[in-house]
Amino acid sequence: MSENNRSYLPRRETSPRPSGFSVQTSVRRAAHVATPSAPAAAAVPANGALDNYRVRAQPYYRPVADEIDLYEAAYSVRMPIMLKGPTGCGKTRFVEYMAWKLDRPLITVACNEDMTASDLVGRILLDANGTRWQDGPLALAARHGAICYLDEVVEARQDTTVVIHPLTDARRILPLEKKGEIIEAHPDFQVVISYNPGYQSLMKDLKQSTKQRFGALDFDYPQHEIEAEIVAHESGIALDVAKNLVHIAERARNLKGHGLDEGISTRMLIYAGSLITRGVAPLAACRVALVRPITDDPDMRDALDAAVTTYF
Numbered sequence: 458m459s460e461n462n463r464s465y466l467p468r469r470e471t472s473p474r475p476s477g478f479s480v481q482t483s484v485r486r487a488a489h490v491a492t493p494s495a496p497a498a499a500a501v502p503a504n505g506a507l508d509n510y511r512v513r514a515q516p517y518y519r520p521v522a523d524e525i526d527l528y529e530a531a532y533s534v535r536m537p538i539m540l541k542g543p544t545g546c547g548k549t550r551f552v553e554y555m556a557w558k559l560d561r562p563l564i565t566v567a568c569n570e571d572m573t574a575s576d577l578v579g580r581i582l583l584d585a586n587g588t589r590w591q592d593g594p595l596a597l598a599a600r601h602g603a604i605c606y607l608d609e610v611v612e613a614r615q616d617t618t619v620v621i622h623p624l625t626d627a628r629r630i631l632p633l634e635k636k637g638e639i640i641e642a643h644p645d646f647q648v649v650i651s652y653n654p655g656y657q658s659l660m661k662d663l664k665q666s667t668k669q670r671f672g673a674l675d676f677d678y679p680q681h682e683i684e685a686e687i688v689a690h691e692s693g694i695a696l697d698v699a700k701n702l703v704h705i706a707e708r709a710r711n712l713k714g715h716g717l718d719e720g721i722s723t724r725m726l727i728y729a730g731s732l733i734t735r736g737v738a739p740l741a742a743c744r745v746a747l748v749r750p751i752t753d754d755p756d757m758r759d760a761l762d763a764a765v766t767t768y769f
Contacts, residue, residue, distance in 0.1 A: 506601050507562035518547070518554035519687050521679045528555050531672050532647055537625040539668070540651040542676025545722025548651045551676070552606050561645060562603035564594045568613040574620045581635060590636050599624060599631045602643030610650040611661045618667060621648055625670035678710065684723055692730025698739070701768035702726045705747060708764045716757045721747050739769035 531538050532555070540548040549565075556563035566577065579593040598605035610618060623630050629642040650671065652663070678684060681703055689699035703726065710720030725747055732742035743765040748758055 506597065507564075507603050510562035510564050510603055512553055512557040512563055515557055516550055516553045517687075517690060518550055519679070519683060519690075521683060524551065524674050524676075525555070525558075527674060529559070532559060535629075535644075535647055537621075537648040537650075537671045539671035539673040540649065540676055541654050541673055542651075543655065543678065543722065544653055544719060545724035546676050546678050547723065548676050549606075549608060552604070552649055552651075556604050559604075561647075562598075562601075563606060564598045564603050565606045565608060566594050567608050568610050568618075570612055570614060572613045572617055574617050575635075577617065577620055578631065578633060579636070590633075595621065595624070596631055596633065596640060599640050599642045599646050602645030604647050604649055607648070607650045609652055611652045611663055615664060618663070621650075622667070622670065624648055678706070678720075678723055681707070684726070687723060688726045688730050691727045693734045694730040698733065699726075699730060701739075702729055702743070702747075704768055705743065705761075705764050709747070709751070709761060712757070712760070716754065716760075717752060719751060721751065725750065740765060743769065 528538060528551075540551065542548055552565075553563060566572075575593065577593045577595040579591055579596045581588050582591050592600060595605055597603070607613070607618075607621070620631075623632065624642055624646075625648055629646070631640040631642065632638075633640065648671075679687065681700070684706075685696060685699040685703045688694070688702055689696045692699070694702075706721040706723075706726055709717060713720045729742045729746035732746055733739055737745075744762065748761040748765065752758055752761070
């Protein structure tokens with residue numbers, strides 16, 4: 458991810474755009490910026506610090522409940538939001554859709570155990586002209602008013618994630634100790650985090666001091682008809698074929714904790730459907746995209762292959 462050293466610009470009061478429509482899955486796309494109907498877009502600095510983070514085309518997102526309305530209400534008061542759900546169920550796509558809908562830039566950070574606080578906040582760099590400060594993604598978002606999305610936040614060390622604490626309470630500040638500056642968060646700034654509650658160990662859970670700074674939205678795999686609609690739309694396969702893929706996924710999800718660490722995700726179904734639209738035989742497509750990635754156990758593979766042959 459590229460971040461540039463930008464000067465701080467005066468803040469402006471803004472308001473999010475009114476509600477629109479929506480959808481769900483988890484295959485990522487670039488996106489479009491609609492013509493702004495509120496000052497929010499004008500608050501982005503003229504120097505283009507966040508141009509590369511604009512969602513420039515409407516992402517496909519299929520709502521399953523009232524998550525869109527709840528997120529819009531949370532954003533209206535700039536409440537930090539935590540998205541909880543299994544891998545590949547649409548959390549990232551949801552954030553992308555909401556960034557497009559609210560006309561806000563989106564800075565995404567894929568968290569990992571090697572990530573340091575400096576990776577989020579920024580660091581001093583040495584170049585031909587001497588030293589200069591470079592904002593990290595969190596500082597860039599706070600300074601200029603983007604949504605900062607920390608994906609799989611529990612993968613980061615706890616001593617790293619605590620840097621978001623002053624941004625996610627009433628203070629809404631980010632101290633840059635190495636630079637001797639305190640960033641007061643832009644009025645449009647928001648922090649969003651995501652993680653899979655059933656995947657991490659106790660050693661990798663979030664601190665209560667972190668959890669209680671966020672509102673939370675629960676995500677899960679959609680109901681059968683909705684998930685089939687998503688798979689058909691995203692992969693281009695016929696709806697009846699998509700329904701068969703969803704049946705296979707549902708059987709695999711019932712085996713979670715009984716031989717499988719994780720079930721087949723909506724994302725994987727879209728991969729399988731995409732292979733089928735390319736002329737790959739359904740049995741082969743399911744083995745490549747659904748069965749082989751989630752288990753190496755021969756007996757479990759045989760059981761999943763049998764489920765595939767039931768529908769194809």
